[in-house]
Amino acid sequence: MPQSAFLRPALSAPMVQALDAALGALPEVPSCLAVALSGGADSAMLAVHAAAYARERGLELHCFHIHHGLQAPADRWRAHVHDLAQGLRLPCHSLRVQVTGAANDGMESAARDARYRAFSQLAAVTGVQHLLLAHHRNDQAETVLLRLLRGAGPTGLAAMAPSMRRDGLTYLRPWLDIARADILAQATAFEAATGWAPVHDPTNADDTYTRAAVRERLVPDLDERWPGWQATLLRHARQSAEVAQILDEVAAQDFAGLDPGEDGRSFLLALWRLLSTARQALVLRYWLGRLGQRMPTDARLQDLMRQLRTLHALGHDRQMQVKHGAAVIRCTRGRVMLDVPAVPQNELLEKR
Incomplete structure (x- = not known):
């Protein structure tokens, strides 16, 4: 894989600007931060953009990868994530978690809770206090729809906040206004330049899980009937x-x-x-x-x-x-x- 392509990738100006705005909104820009890196297109492109941002400003950036042990290729995904981090010249920390919970939605919730606990552990080890998450506009619209269907109430419809505190760690979501189609376009260009391709988690399209059911069953019909539904929900x-x-x-x-x-x-x-x-x-x-x-x-x-x-x-x-x-x-x-x-x-x- 050509090292220069990793270190000088073609970047999206709106994505860099969104990242700069999220960090600039903090009382003080941290000298050390991390990005949650699953290996999917969203988190990988956030890592790529954050790496360039950090190099330009002299910031220390880490990658946090959580190994849930729920998928057969999870070990391979971990190695693939470390390959990306190595190409970006970033330290990558992997933590394997134990996920216990009921099937489908219960397992989704248990995996999410285990992931946040692991992020807290890795932050304590590395001294990181700010962690970047790659949630985007599509994720936000799906979350609003899910909370509406679950009756979460008027405050619950606020969905994911651009920043939140949990267990002493500040989580930042700089790309909530970025469309996933734009992220996928960046991932395609990055793969063409470097040969590194994002991993694909099959559960993201498994409609036995509630979020995947919304994505696979409801979203296509909403896109066809009400093309502006995401902007309305946001x-x-x-x-x-x-x-x-x-x-x-x-x-x-x-x-x-x-x-x-x-x-x-x-x-x-x-x-x-x-x-x-x-x-x-x-x-x-x-x-x-x-x-x-x-x-x-x-x-x-x-x-x-x-x-x-x-x-x-x-x-x-x-x-x-x-x-x-x-x-x-x-x-x-x-x-x-x-x-x-x-x-x-x-x-x-x-x-x-």
């Missing part, structure tokens, strides 16, 4: 994000009045019950969100609220345990708390 997402910011300020004030624990994982049931029904729901969503948990569907949230209302005020009459993803919500001695199981030890596979 506008809704931006408007929902503005509403969510206001509601977050209200929820933060309410949560502060619930006698929260020092780690933010618990609050006083009796004080929660003094809130209006709407603000009870709002503060529960806020509480789960600040702890890095998925937003519950409306049905699950209503069931949780029903159980909290029927408990004895001091939580002694029975042992309430509500499963939420890998975590458990319970009430003991009048305090509602979130328990997260111990994280299994992952295996650092390789660094080059």
Whole structure:
């Protein structure tokens, strides 16, 4: 593979500008950051553009690759990712995770949770505090549609934020306004110049998984019938994000009045019950969100609220345990708390 083609690739000006805007929006541009690199076209092109950006500005850039162990060619994908990083002259860190969960959507959720835990571990090892993710406009539109179908509520329709904090790490999504077709065009040009081709995960087209079903079944019909549907949903997402910011300020004030624990994982049931029904729901969503948990569907949230209302005020009459993803919500001695199981030890596979 020609080394010069890796180090001087043809770059997309809008993609570079989006990357520059995302990092420029931070209080201070970090001297060290990482890119999540699965080996697919999206993350590979983000790594290519980020590498050029980092070289130009003298930044330290790492690649983080998570080996889920769920696909037969996963070992080959890992080696392929390291080949790209080597061509870009970037250090690449691989971590193998243990994914346990139910089939299909449950496995999707479990894999995502395991991936974020692994990112946190790799960040601790490398000293990275900012991680780039390659989500794009198509991903964002699909997310809004999925959350709408799942009844995630008005704040849930804000979908993926350009930046978020989780487990002490800042995640940046600079390409939420970039169309996937443009990313694929870049990947094709990069392959022609270097011979390096992105990997293809078959689960992305397996419609037994919910997101893939939306992508394979709904999106083609929407594209044909309503060509501008993605732009419409993205506008809704931006408007929902503005509403969510206001509601977050209200929820933060309410949560502060619930006698929260020092780690933010618990609050006083009796004080929660003094809130209006709407603000009870709002503060529960806020509480789960600040702890890095998925937003519950409306049905699950209503069931949780029903159980909290029927408990004895001091939580002694029975042992309430509500499963939420890998975590458990319970009430003991009048305090509602979130328990997260111990994280299994992952295996650092390789660094080059």
